[in-house]
Amino acid sequence: xxxxxxxxxxxxxxxxxxxxxxxxxxxxxxxxxxxxxxxxxxxxxxxxxxxxxxxxxxxxxxxxxxxxxxxxxxxxxxxxxxxxxxxxxxxxxxxxxxxxxxxxxxxxxxxxxxxxxxxxxxxxxxxxxxxxxxxxxxxxxxxxxxxxxxxxxxxxxxxxxxxxxxxxxxxxxxxxxxxxxxxxxxxxxxxxxxxxxxxxxxxxxxxxxxxxxxxxxxxxxxxxxxxxxxxxxxxxxxxxxxxxxxxxxxxxxxxxxxxxxxxxxxxxxxx
Numbered sequence: 234x235x236x237x238x239x240x241x242x243x244x245x246x247x248x249x250x251x252x253x254x255x256x257x258x259x260x261x262x263x264x265x266x267x268x269x270x271x272x273x274x275x276x277x278x279x280x281x282x283x284x285x286x287x288x289x290x291x292x293x294x295x296x297x298x299x300x301x302x303x304x305x306x307x308x309x310x311x312x313x314x315x316x317x318x319x320x321x322x323x324x325x326x327x328x329x330x331x332x333x334x335x336x337x338x339x340x341x342x343x344x345x346x347x348x349x350x351x352x353x354x355x356x357x358x359x360x361x362x363x364x365x366x367x368x369x370x371x372x373x374x375x376x377x378x379x380x381x382x383x384x385x386x387x388x389x390x391x392x393x394x395x396x397x398x399x400x401x402x403x404x405x406x407x408x409x410x411x412x413x414x415x416x417x418x419x420x421x422x423x424x425x426x427x428x429x430x431x432x433x434x435x436x437x438x439x440x441x442x443x444x445x446x447x448x449x450x451x452x453x454x455x456x457x458x459x460x461x462x463x464x465x466x467x468x469x470x471x472x473x474x475x476x477x478x479x480x481x482x483x484x485x486x487x488x489x490x491x492x493x494x495x496x497x498x499x500x501x502x503x504x
Contacts, residue, residue, distance in 0.1 A: 238406050241416075248261050259388035259389065266381035266384040270374075273377035285369055298352050303351075307347070309345075310343055311326055313480060314480060375450050376436070387419075390422070394418075397414045397415025421458070445499050447492075450492075452493060454485075455488040458482075459481075
């Protein structure tokens with residue numbers, strides 16, 4: 234077995250371990266992703282003269298968006314991926330203690346789709362509060378989001394989670410010490426992260442396209458995610474659903490429709 238294929242077994246998912254206190258690489262990647270987004274947006278604000286956001290408003294927005302991502306991501310996982318379980322165990326939505334197994338497991342399970350909805354909700358709430366256009370602000374900040382998402386998926390890879398389906402291809406990696414699987418976290422990091430970032434960031438100053446950036450991001454993400462889901466291992470407690478689609482693919486279909494509706498709204502009105 235070569236170094237590449239055995240890389241997941243070599244990487245220690247724990248960044249810092251002092252006694253019983255542990256900090257995982259996944260948490261570090263989350264922090265890095267928000268710092269990257271913040272740096273990109275402060276750079277843009279300093280270069281632009283459109284006065285869409287001030288630095289102080291951005292600071293507040295990033296703070297609120299962090300909570301929107303965490304709360305939305307958690308509630309999204311509860312609603313979309315394991316609702317029946319959490320109906321019976323509602324305290325585990327916010328508790329790190331697993332009452333069914335009588336163990337401390339930490340708060341596990343986050344949904345990208347829920348996190349995205351949480352951030353969008355927060356942006357519209359905050360812009361209403363400061364009397365600015367929610368669509369203008371979200372189209373302004375959205376080009377920076379995919380690069381932050383790249384680091385989130387790298388965190389999944391370092392955490393040895395959300396790996397792909399079994400494969401005999403050379404690209405397969407040893408995540409479970411039993412078989413080779415697609416490194417679907419890396420597929421998502423580059424497809425939903427790097428590629429979307431390059432496209433949206435290059436279009437950010439195009440006056441004819443800038444009002445469509447949110448819809449382009451949603452449509453682009455949903456399409457890439459739908460394809461990559463064919464390589465990603467479905468959640469064991471859900472499996473494949475209608476037409477052998479995963480839950481991620483079904484949510485991506487809804488996401489695509491929402492993105493298309495936002496595109497039509499953006500086309501018909503001045504935003």
